[in-house]
Amino acid sequence: MIEALANALPHFRNTNSGQFFLMAGPCVIEGEDMALRIAERIQHMTDKLQIPFIFKGSYRKANRSRLDSYTGIGDEKALRILQKVSQQIGVPTVTDIHEAAEAAMAAAYVDVLQIPAFLCRQTDLLVAAAQTGKVVNVKKGQFLSGESMQFAVDKIKQSGNEHVILTDRGNSFGYSDLVVDFRNLPAMRAFGVPVVMDVTHSLQRPNQSSGVTGGQPALIETIAKAAIAVGADGLFIETHPTPATAKSDGANMLALDQLEELLVKLTRVREAVR
Template identity: 75%
Template sequence: MKINPLSGIKNSDSSNFFLMAGPCAIEGEDMALRIAERIIQITDKYNIPYIFKGSYRKANRSRIDSFSGIGDEKALKILRKVGETFNIPTVTDIHESHEASIAAEFVDVLQIPAFLCRQTNLLIAAAETGKVVNVKKGQFLSAESMRFAVDKVKESGNDQIILTDRGNTFGYQDLIVDFRSIPQMQSFNVPVVMDCTHSLQQPNQATGVTGGKPQLIETIAKAAIAVGADGIFIETHPEPAMAKSDGANMLQLDLLEGLIDKLVRIRSAIL
C-alpha cells in the first residue's frame, strides 16, 4: 500500500487495493458503528486496508432544506468513536480553512471536496495539521491539473497525499470517467483512488435532489482496479433509499462483499 504510515490501519502489508467506505453522512452512532463493523468483517476476510468514511457535515447542498448533518461536534465524536472502537483510521471532508484543525482532532484523514480542490488556503490548512490529505479531483479539471493541488500540500510541509477521481462533468446532468486519469495522477507519486459512487451522480436535477446510477458501481470499480487504482472509494448504506444524503448513488451494504470479492480477483489477475 502506497499511503504513508497511517495509525491503526490493518492489512497494510497486503498487495491489495485499499478501501475508503462508509455512509455519505453521519446519521447517528448506531448506524455508523454497524456499517463500520460489517465493512471490517469484509476487509479482514479479504486482507484489505480499510479507512472508514463519513461526512460530519454536508455543506454543498442543492436546496436549503436538504439534510446537512446532525451537528458538527456530535458527528465528529461519532467518527472518533468508530475509530477507537474498531482501531481503524477515519476520514471526513472539510469545507473551510478553520475546519481543518477542528476535524483533525477527531479523524486521521482530511478530505478536500472536488469543488474545493483549488482552494489554496483550504489545502494549506489541511496540510498543516499533519494529517493525511485526500484531495478529490474537481469535475471541471483534467488529471494533469491536479499536480498543483499536490504541490500546494507538499510545499506546506506535508507529503501524505491521496488523490481521488470522481469523474468529469458531461453536459449539465451527468459525469463520465476517463480512466487515463488514474495513471496520469499516479505519475505525481501519490496513491490514486477511484470514487465509484460519486462518479455516478446525476447532479443538477430539476427537483434539487441529486440522482445516480448505482447499478453501474461495479462497472466503475472493476475498470478502476483493472487499470491499477491504488484504492477504491464507495459510499454504502444498509438502506440507500432511506439515507439522508446521496441515497440515489450509494451501494447497498449487502452488495459490498460480492463486489469486493470480484475486485480482489481482478487485482490478483493483473499483479
Template identity: 70%
Template sequence: MLHLSNLKHTDSGNFFLMAGPCVVESRDLVFEVAERLKTITDRLAIPWILKASYRKANRTRLDSFTGIGDETALEILREAGQYFEVPVVTDIHEASEAALAAPYVDVLQIPAFLCRQTELLLAAGATGKVVNVKKGQFVSGASMRFAVDKIRQTSEATVILTERGNSFGYSDLVVDFRNIVDMKEIGVPVVMDCTHSLQRPNQTSGVTGGQPDLIGTIAKAAIAVGADGLFIETHPRPGEALSDGANMLHLDRLEGLLLQLIRIRGAISHEVAH
C-alpha cells in the same frame, strides 16, 4: 500520524478501501456500517479507512439534510475509529474546519468543487494529517499536481488523489480513466470514487440522482488500470439515507463486489510479475 504504510493488511497486495455512509446520520448507523465493514475487510485482508461526512455543506436545496451537529458527528467518528481500530476520513469545506476536524480523524478530505482552494489546501496540509483531494469535475488528472504542490508547501503530509469523474453537460458525469494514469505519475496514491462518479447532479427536483448499478463497472475498470484504492459510499438502507441515497451501494452487495475486485487485482499482478 497515519501513513498508508501503517494500514493493516498492506502486505496483502490488495487495494485499500475508503468506505462508509455518506454522512453521520446517527451513532447507530455509523456503528452498524462500521461493524459490517470491519468484518468484511478483515476477512478479505483489505486495508480500510472508515468514511463519513460530519457535515454536508454542498447541497442543492436549502431544506436538504446537512448533519446532526459538527462536534457530535466528529465525536461519533472518533469513537468509531477507536472502537474498530481503523483510521477515519471526513471532508472539510473551509480553512477553519481543518483545525476543527483534525483532532478527531486521520484523513482530511477536500471536496472536488474545492480542489483549487489554496487556503483550504494549505490549512489541511498544516495539520500534518493525510490529505485526500478529490479531483474537480472541471480539471484534468495531470493538473492535480498543483494541488499536491500546495499541500507539500506546508508539510510532508501524505497526499492522496481521488478521481470522481468530469462534468458532461449539465446533469451527468463521465469517467476518463486516463486521469488515474496521469495522477499516478504525480507519485501519490490514486483512488477511484465509485459512487460520486455516477452522480447525476442538477436534477430538476433539486435532489441529485445516480446510477448505483454501475458501481461495480467503475470499480472493476479502475482496478484494471491500476488504481491504488477505491472510495465507496455504502448504506444498509439506501432508500432511507438522508444524503446521496441514490448513489450509495447497498451494504449487502459490498462483499461480493470486493471478491470480484480482488480476483481482478490478482490477475493483473500475476500478469505483471510474468
C-alpha cells in the same frame, strides 16, 4: 504507495497484502449506532479479504442543492462519532472539510482530511489541511484533468506534508451527468501519490430539476472493476444498509449487503492485473 500511508495512519491493517485499499461508509453521519454498525460490518469483510480499510463519513454536508436538504446532526456530535468508530472498531477515519478554519477542528477527531472536488483549487483550504499533519485526500474537480492535480499536490507538499491522496470522481458531461475518463488515474499516479477512484460519486446525475441528485448504482461494479484494472491504489464507495432511506446521496450508494460480493470480485481483478 499504500505502504507509505501506513506510517501516517493508525490501525491501517493489511498493508502488505498487495490489495487495493478501501474508503467506505455512509455519505453523512446519521447517528452513532448506524456508523458503528456499518464500520463493524465493513471491517469484518475487509479483514477477511485483507483489504486495508478507512471508514468514511461526512460530519456535515455543506454542498447541497436546496436549503431544506439534510446537512447533518451537528459538527461536534458527528466528529465524536467518527472518533468513537476509530477507537472502538480500530480503523482510521476520513471526513470532508469545507473551510480553512475547519481543518484543525476536524483533525482532532479523524485521521484523513478530505477536500471536496469543488474546493480542490482553494489554496487556503489545502494549506490548512496540510498544516495539521494529517493525511490529505484531495478529490479531483469535475472540471479538471488529472494532470492539473499536480498543483494541488504541490500546495500540500510545499506546506510541509508528504501524505497526499488524489481521488477521481468523474468529469462533468453536459449539465446533468458525469463521465469517467480512466486516463486520469495513471496521470495522477505519476505524481507519486496513491490514487483512488470514487466509484459512487462518479455515477451521480447532478443538477436535476427536483434539486435532488440522481445516480446509476447499477454501474458501481463496472466502474470499480475498470478502476482496479487500470491501476487504482484504492476505491471510495459510499454504502448504507438501506440507500433508499439514506439522508444524503442515496441514489448512487451501494447497498451494504452487496458490498462483500463486490469486494470478492475486485480482489480477483486485482490479482489478475498484478
